[in-house]
Amino acid sequence: MTRQAPRPLTLRDVSEASGVSEMTVSRVLRNRGDVSKATREKVLLAAKQLGYVPNKIAGALASQRVNLVGVVIPSLSNMVFPEVLSGINQVLEDTGLQPVVGVTDYLPEKEEKVIYEMLSWRPSGLIVAGIEHSDASRAMLVAAGIPIVEIMDIDGTPVDCAVGISHRRAGRMMAQEILKAGYRRIGFMGTKMPLDHRARKRFEGLTEALAKGGIEIADQEFYSGGSALAKGREMTDAMLQRSPDLDFLYYSNDMIGAGGLLYLLDRGVKVPEQIGLAAFNGVELLQGLPQKLATMDSCRLEVGRTAAEIVAARVADPAAMVQRVVELTPKISFGETLRRS
Amino acid sequence: MTRQAPRPLTLRDVSEASGVSEMTVSRVLRNRGDVSKATREKVLLAAKQLGYVPNKIAGALASQRVNLVGVVIPSLSNMVFPEVLSGINQVLEDTGLQPVVGVTDYLPEKEEKVIYEMLSWRPSGLIVAGIEHSDASRAMLVAAGIPIVEIMDIDGTPVDCAVGISHRRAGRMMAQEILKAGYRRIGFMGTKMPLDHRARKRFEGLTEALAKGGIEIADQEFYSGGSALAKGREMTDAMLQRSPDLDFLYYSNDMIGAGGLLYLLDRGVKVPEQIGLAAFNGVELLQGLPQKLATMDSCRLEVGRTAAEIVAARVADPAAMVQRVVELTPKISFGETLRRS
DNA sequence: TTGAAAGCGCTAACAC
DNA sequence: GTGTTAGCGCTTTCAA
Numbered sequence: 001m002t003r004q005a006p007r008p009l010t011l012r013d014v015s016e017a018s019g020v021s022e023m024t025v026s027r028v029l030r031n032r033g034d035v036s037k038a039t040r041e042k043v044l045l046a047a048k049q050l051g052y053v054p055n056k057i058a059g060a061l062a063s064q065r066v067n068l069v070g071v072v073i074p075s076l077s078n079m080v081f082p083e084v085l086s087g088i089n090q091v092l093e094d095t096g097l098q099p100v101v102g103v104t105d106y107l108p109e110k111e112e113k114v115i116y117e118m119l120s121w122r123p124s125g126l127i128v129a130g131i132e133h134s135d136a137s138r139a140m141l142v143a144a145g146i147p148i149v150e151i152m153d154i155d156g157t158p159v160d161c162a163v164g165i166s167h168r169r170a171g172r173m174m175a176q177e178i179l180k181a182g183y184r185r186i187g188f189m190g191t192k193m194p195l196d197h198r199a200r201k202r203f204e205g206l207t208e209a210l211a212k213g214g215i216e217i218a219d220q221e222f223y224s225g226g227s228a229l230a231k232g233r234e235m236t237d238a239m240l241q242r243s244p245d246l247d248f249l250y251y252s253n254d255m256i257g258a259g260g261l262l263y264l265l266d267r268g269v270k271v272p273e274q275i276g277l278a279a280f281n282g283v284e285l286l287q288g289l290p291q292k293l294a295t296m297d298s299c300r301l302e303v304g305r306t307a308a309e310i311v312a313a314r315v316a317d318p319a320a321m322v323q324r325v326v327e328l329t330p331k332i333s334f335g336e337t338l339r340r341s
Numbered sequence: 342m343t344r345q346a347p348r349p350l351t352l353r354d355v356s357e358a359s360g361v362s363e364m365t366v367s368r369v370l371r372n373r374g375d376v377s378k379a380t381r382e383k384v385l386l387a388a389k390q391l392g393y394v395p396n397k398i399a400g401a402l403a404s405q406r407v408n409l410v411g412v413v414i415p416s417l418s419n420m421v422f423p424e425v426l427s428g429i430n431q432v433l434e435d436t437g438l439q440p441v442v443g444v445t446d447y448l449p450e451k452e453e454k455v456i457y458e459m460l461s462w463r464p465s466g467l468i469v470a471g472i473e474h475s476d477a478s479r480a481m482l483v484a485a486g487i488p489i490v491e492i493m494d495i496d497g498t499p500v501d502c503a504v505g506i507s508h509r510r511a512g513r514m515m516a517q518e519i520l521k522a523g524y525r526r527i528g529f530m531g532t533k534m535p536l537d538h539r540a541r542k543r544f545e546g547l548t549e550a551l552a553k554g555g556i557e558i559a560d561q562e563f564y565s566g567g568s569a570l571a572k573g574r575e576m577t578d579a580m581l582q583r584s585p586d587l588d589f590l591y592y593s594n595d596m597i598g599a600g601g602l603l604y605l606l607d608r609g610v611k612v613p614e615q616i617g618l619a620a621f622n623g624v625e626l627l628q629g630l631p632q633k634l635a636t637m638d639s640c641r642l643e644v645g646r647t648a649a650e651i652v653a654a655r656v657a658d659p660a661a662m663v664q665r666v667v668e669l670t671p672k673i674s675f676g677e678t679l680r681r682s
Numbered sequence: 683t684t685g686a687a688a689g690c691g692c693t694a695a696c697a698c
Numbered sequence: 699g700t701g702t703t704a705g706c707g708c709t710t711t712c713a714a
Contacts, residue, residue: 055708061707082418227628363691
């Protein structure tokens, strides 16, 4: 039942097997410096035959260089974060840098822990979702002395760099479209927001811009946990029971929006004539719904790509000039659930 | 624009600041050995004031222990893998072990690269999705001398341990239900399968068991890329145009199944009377659909948890007796799209 | 083009 | 309870 744990191979083993000094073996394996073709081949052969896998721990300690980039995100179950990861991956793949993911579950204490753990591996850079952090987290980030990119939100003061959209502005933009379309009795549904700062900012932007048009949110409902699609149905049902006169429903994410849409269609409600709908994120899923939901693109892939590019540039040249705050512009997609004026 | 990169703090800095030897500082910071309360507090204070973050690279090299567990999965955009990760996380959280994720995009060459990179960090264990690997990958896994758990598929010979369901059996189980319900003209839709061994095995199990009932797949269609929900619609449309006499559609995953269901409901097709439907995975999303789709649970959370438990047990005690192959049983959920006999 | 020596920051093992 | 010594497996630096 026990698997024998053989002593892992070292450079020395390859050195002895090939009759070449450890130093030269190291050079061959890293493609550094000039090594004669003959030596190179001897070394490569020996390494392959032995099945040698270099020890990056020792390498990193000796060279003081680590090809790791920490990525700290709140969740993996919300599809938006894997998408950001994809963008990061795409860019890092060509740079020799490797992302290492940490998940915080939206908890500041856990974020502290994750950041601490990551920094203890001395990564070359760190990408962190959100621009709000505990004092302790900020202090660690500042002291780390590596490129830090805060992503997905630019409403605040970044530790170092920030890439993302303004969620307040996104909320305002949607509010303006809602007003322009002539909707007046507006209901809001979303996650409980104490810790989801981006959802909160969208809500604030929305209410602020609606207020300028002389309108207040007529009803609101929050959820946490469970199947978002099902929650969208439930909340929509509950809200329309309570406030049957609503003519517009804004959902803080696409999944609950999709649930709401399916619910209304089931009921034979005419969308967008009787009730208009809009959501947020622009997830791919929406493409398959019976009716296209109005939403806003949160630029997830581009956020990831840009953040990774900044890190890569700064790793390559610590003095590189990079734009400190990159604001991306969410595009509204009107779909078929928002009356056009 | 440049951020000064201060020399990172070392144990020595804490030692000097606190007037305690490096060794004792190390002991305090790791909660090892007996240290007087007074010393401990002096050290902790100094460490906190300086903002010291231990260097795990040096620690790992010195102690020959790394609290990392590699997790190799094909994709992050397919929700099933984040769910497995959740299970792994839940268990590892209490053990001091940390998952490190690598993504292969279903490509064997990339899997090799990812495994190689991971092993070069000398993790304490490795969890790999799938039981099919290139010879090179297998060789590395065998030679690593650490606990290896292959997950999500047990139809094959594991390198070390395996946890998951039998996809062949899952395919057979569903076929038996389809036959029992009296469906006869069956269409299959799924991803292109050359590299998705689990989907292929489900397909094989399905056809095999149908054959025993004297039935052959009447039509089939494969896709890759794009929004799965939308693809489900498109494929269903295409297939029913081509083979209007089908009375059952089997989808190799829930997303395309959901797309197909929405399509049929749009068209006013009576499900499951006119056409029966079934899919695979048991994702949460299905809860919000207008009609509950028949599916099978792939036990993702439990797979993750069990794999992590095995790794944790073997890390704690390399001689620990663990079950080599853990077969979980997928539960059929009949939903409302499969006629009951 | 190759090799030898020194040391990265920490911990195991042993002394006191 | 605390300190000292000797590496961990590599890479840097310098010499040949």
